[in-house]
Amino acid sequence: MRHAYRRHRGRLTGASDIANTLAKGGGGAPGLATTQFLGVPSRPADPECQAGLVALKSRSIPAGEAVEQSLAALAWLRQQGCLQIVFKYCSTFDATAEGNIGPVGEAIAAELGGRGVVACPAFPGAGRSVYMGNLFVGDVPLNESSLRHHPLTPMTDSDIRRWLRAQSSQPVGFIPWTTVSKGADELRAALAKCAAYCETLVIVDALTDEDLLAIGEACVEAPFITGGSGIAIGLPRNFLRAGLVETAQRTFRPVQGRxxxxxxxxxxxxxxxxxxxxxxxxxxxxxxxxxxxxxxxxxxxxxxxxxxxxxxxxxxxxxxxxxxxxxxxxxxxxxxxxxxxxxxxxxxxxxxxxxxxxxxxxxxxxxxxxxxxxxxESLDIGPEIAxxxxxxxxxxxxxxxxxxxxxxxxxxxxxxxxxxxxxxxx
CATH class of the missing domain: 3.40.980.20 (Four-carbon acid sugar kinase, nucleotide binding domain)
Structure with a gap:
């Protein structure tokens, strides 16, 4: 994994989701050569890989197990020379009070020495947005969407600040859209204040892709970010601007047949x-x-x-x-x-x-x-279908x-x- 970073958490589909975002790029910048790994690999990544994703089936397992798996993935990613880690979870948060998003986020933050860490599941392209700390599916609050009937994680409250606080051992911060809309510098300053208040994870509002690009720009030097797949929209642009990766991408190989x-x-x-x-x-x-x-x-x-x-x-x-x-x-x-x-x-x-x-x-x-x-064991990421x-x-x-x-x-x-x-x- 030559110069880039990256990620883990939920299921195979969740990893493909953020892999698609990294491979596609955003904000006028091309994407990165992205490989998705199913579980923690036992061998080094291909040197041509610019963004690597470790997919863990950890969404619904006990917090202790999820932390253990996630730290193992983190260790492998750091061995590959990754410069930035993203903990990706579902854009509908999919949590309970006993869920593991908070514990995993705090454990990785402790390993990387960070506070004031962005937590933003927004993915406008799929109809997910966060406003005043509440998660919406389209124009419907999360707890009024079909997710309220989810068989494993029924989402009965749209305020994800409450979900995250119930799971976390440390204070949870919040940055409203009025701050995000002012751009990367204002957001970066707000995150620094959250860190000073000893708030490890910080729910950040986002309504549009432009908001996510601002978040990405604000996190250009952040060692750790959390969120849905949309959180990665602005990250390839950061690496390209800094000259840390080349623009060449691995070509998807279409397959003919049954x-x-x-x-x-x-x-x-x-x-x-x-x-x-x-x-x-x-x-x-x-x-x-x-x-x-x-x-x-x-x-x-x-x-x-x-x-x-x-x-x-x-x-x-x-x-x-x-x-x-x-x-x-x-x-x-x-x-x-x-x-x-x-x-x-x-x-x-x-x-x-x-x-x-x-x-x-x-x-x-x-x-x-x-x-x-x-x-x-691994998948090369191709063009977006949806x-x-x-x-x-x-x-x-x-x-x-x-x-x-x-x-x-x-x-x-x-x-x-x-x-x-x-x-x-x-």
């Missing part, structure tokens, strides 16, 4: 995307009850995909939130999740061994299970993937994604 889609997300966005895809393409909707009870197996998925070769087949376990809650109550949350993830992981492994070259996966947990089963979702390819160039969090993507995302993976997207 393609399929696996959808395990139950978000409203994914449900709408499945319905749209079904208008012109074959869709197999699997009953989760039968998956849990063993009536449906990976062989059924494989058979459906191969019978519909060339027609962008989609296999789904997605259900409305009420149905999901009923299934979880009946069988147990972990049992349901494990059954679905295992089914898709087994099916994906078999399909790739039989020659599948393009694979789209919807759902963070599902994506992680599939990538793990396929033995994917805000927060890039096309990616394995470093051996044999498989192209699009992996997305449930809430991301246009209504016709699945067709767009398969086209992007083979380089034919408009």
């Amino acid at each position: 393609g399929a889609i696996l959808a395990g997300s139950c978000s409203q966005a994914t449900l709408a995307q499945i319905a749209e895809h079904e208008r012109a393409h074959p869709v197999l909707r699997l009953p989760v009850v039968e998956i849990v009870e063993g009536g449906v197996t990976a062989a059924d998925v494989i058979d459906f995909v191969e019978r519909n070769e060339g027609r962008a087949p989609l296999v789904s376990t997605s259900q409305p939130p009420g149905v999901v809650r009923a299934l979880q109550a009946r069988f147990g949350t972990e049992v349901v999740a494990h059954a679905i993830d295992s089914l898709f992981a087994e099916a994906a492994t078999a399909l790739v061994s039989r020659g599948l070259r393009r694979l789209v996966v919807a759902g963070g947990e599902t994506s992680g299970a599939v990538a793990s089963a396929l033995g994917v 805000p927060g979702v890039p096309a990616v390819s394995t470093q051996n160039g044999r498989l192209a993937l699009a992996i997305k969090s449930g809430n991301f993507g246009q209504v016709d995302f699945f067709a767009r994604a398969l086209a992007a993976l083979e380089g034919t997207a408009g």
